[in-house]
Amino acid sequence: MATTSPNQKEFRTEELLISVVADLIGDARHAAVGNASPIPAAASLLARARGNGRPYVSLLGSPKHTFWTDGGRELFDCAGQGRIDVFFLSGGEIDGEGNVNLVSVGDYDKPTARFPGSFGSAYLYFVVPKVILFRTEHSKRTLVPKVSFISAPGASADNVYRTGGPIALITNRCLFSFDPARRRFKLESVHPGHTLAEVIVNTGFEFDRPPDVPVTPAPPPETLRLLRETVAPELAEVYPQFAGKVFGTGR
Amino acid sequence: MATTSPNQKEFRTEELLISVVADLIGDARHAAVGNASPIPAAASLLARARGNGRPYVSLLGSPKHTFWTDGGRELFDCAGQGRIDVFFLSGGEIDGEGNVNLVSVGDYDKPTARFPGSFGSAYLYFVVPKVILFRTEHSKRTLVPKVSFISAPGASADNVYRTGGPIALITNRCLFSFDPARRRFKLESVHPGHTLAEVIVNTGFEFDRPPDVPVTPAPPPETLRLLRETVAPELAEVYPQFAGKVFGTGR
Amino acid sequence: MPQVIRTLDEALAPIGDGCVLAIPRESTGVAMAATRALIRRGVKRLNLVALPTSSLQADLLIGAGCVESLETSAVSLGEFGLAPRFTAAVLAGTFTMKDATCPALHAAFQAAEKGVPFMPLRGLIGSDVLAHRPDWKIIDNPFDGDDPIVLLPAIAPDVALFHAPMADRHGNVWIGRQRELITMAHAAAKTVVTVEKIHDGNLLEDRELAAGTLPGFYVEAVAVAERGAWPLPLPEHYAWDGKHLAEYAKLAATEEGFAQYLEQHVYEKKAA
């Protein structure tokens, strides 16, 4: 169990990201989190703690935190039924139209770099209402003008069946929202300790921004308390190393 | 266990029908038998006893004699995979083109008689290579010139995917084979104690026949022995009443 | 989180008048106690969809005047003969009958389970089942030349209702091998289940039981109804009540007899 008491003045970057993502989740029935995603997992658990059990949280890497009894297809069927409201995606490359590349760089037939593959992105991006893009590395290598390969497109033509898509992109420098009609990101806030100039120089795509870009708000004390006291021990069941590093859980 | 010893001179009508149907099954990997079908069930078990375990026999009404673990669709999926070689169908009406009616008599919207419904016939008739039609009542009421409602057609146009269909029709009077190219039945044999004239007068459809119509051969002694000693006790697990009546099993 | 274990009447609240209600075939666990409770409540205009057939349940609901339409591959009392109220109502034309074939219903529920608008199925071409279903379509298989194939629209019921051996307090329901119940629950917006008993502990945490469990995530409400499938069977728990079904078949042959059956076994006996 976490023994650290909430400290109103200090928080870790991870805690900031978790708090921002939890706000993005908002009121939802079901958030599903892929493998190896401790920050989205913590954010979903935080949203659940704040929502008194809602959303239902599925941590896909953990048999204990998933209910599937119909094999690997159940995640996708469940999403197709409209029963997954929030999902998280990353990408080797993400471009300014919200396109995600999980496949390769360069010509597909003669690539210069190869990633593992598209996984379920080419489907889930279309049918999960709130997809939150999460890519901590914020550089011109990852946030590019145009992806080499579209694993999943950020927006679709009007006649294409689409009940979901990206709502935001969070990095270690800032938070963007996504406007599917304009097919563009908008800078919402820059994290404390980072600057607009730094965001511009490290982003490969163009984006909208307000005249005055706010600073990402610090996690409120109640959020930090819930996170450290309630969420951290739950998270430690699945991500012991991360929970130990960030919250000192299990030490 | 059956205690009756084989008797070469005498056999029951049911034993004749079982023997004929077992011959029709021939060498097959898998015979599936619907509910409430003791004669097809006995014939399948007889074929299995003669084939040293082949065909695999599924008796759909009996959880013990079916292997399904994927719900009610598994029977149909299994047939779609080409893994069911023999199936049995009956019909409220059967016509000379092999069409089967399990729905209603008269105008579909204002029927004069209603049967339960088509069950899986509109599918299985197409994808099971050997479908054996079985209708003990042989009358102009059941064997009609043209069915009121085609639950499943006896034959299909060349461009229609069809890996199966009727191969024969057995009644309490005779055995017909079916020619899908000509879409007609052919009288193969008349059961002992019945006559060609009787078959003609009681059949509502036209059919082909050889100049001399043979008598359906009596079950050979070895078949009767297997039936009474090996098949009867197996059958009694699922059809105790029928097995008792025909084979004296359990008495 | 609302309580998932409820009284029978509370659990049945989602099944309103006009509801599209999915019901399972006789051998998988039919919620008969719940069906009697619905008739007592006077439910109206049900649009029943049987996966893929029905017996006493559809016959009772039709006879009691609760049914607007029925989609099914068959209704029959099996060895107890034709389903008398179903047969009479078809002949009288008092409800809308949608004849189907078993694998079409399985496939249409799977389409809803997968969130796709349709599912292809072999067979059917040249059948009057297809001829009377304007909602089913034939296309040419785009992967082959001249190869017509039927497409069936997805069936996504409002509510799925069935009976199972047990559930836990998380709403997880053990269905064993009766996996069409899982497909039915995935396809339906809400699922209501009656069970023989409540299982202490979490079914999903038991390695062996988990394999045969419908997760509570899909379950709206559970009510305990001992012998809740009676007089129909619950697989591996109890068999048909043949004597009762024979009595039903006899009484339900006439409207008067059916009214008498309702009085004796539905209205009077609240927990038959």
Added chain:
Amino acid sequence: MPQVIRTLDEALAPIGDGCVLAIPRESTGVAMAATRALIRRGVKRLNLVALPTSSLQADLLIGAGCVESLETSAVSLGEFGLAPRFTAAVLAGTFTMKDATCPALHAAFQAAEKGVPFMPLRGLIGSDVLAHRPDWKIIDNPFDGDDPIVLLPAIAPDVALFHAPMADRHGNVWIGRQRELITMAHAAAKTVVTVEKIHDGNLLEDRELAAGTLPGFYVEAVAVAERGAWPLPLPEHYAWDGKHLAEYAKLAATEEGFAQYLEQHVYEKKAA
């Protein structure tokens, strides 16, 4: 009836050169002992289809030169990084890569399971996954107006190969909740399974175990291979061997290191 329980090498006989071989994702039971035996035997030109992803198994087979083509949604060593031989072989263009997306592979296996030529799937439109799959088609949903939808052709492998906790002497295999293994077996012409142990008795006659059992009817051969998924996990039985996978990731980063790994862990250790 031929004996279903065989030695590992006998059980693998149906997996010939050029075979279309279905393999499961890492977390469901990968037949790694069998994979090493196939490499020792020198199997050639495998057409692997992963349901829906692969990790060490595909990487090892690709590195050992056994693979002609691979259809998958991803190959990765997860927390141990990129799959090094897969990555190198894609960059070198030494095998045919067919990129897919997870639900497309699930749906295509279900199409084969159902005996239909194709299955529809939402999503995909506008993705380069689709753009590079000339074997996938878009049609206009005939139940709606202007509504393009993708159709995926059925995948019917020659052989499905996986590892499971136990089988009985009838060839029934207990797979628990890993139900894609059942779909895989239904879709494949033949299924070969390695298991931790033989279960005495008939799995289908055990009410609780039956719900998680692949019937022996679909199973061509079973071989016992204790810890047969090692160094990958067998759900609820053993976890990854993280130390070994880290060593693999390090060695397989170069061709020389990979050759050394094969020598040590595949060719020398017959029952690693």
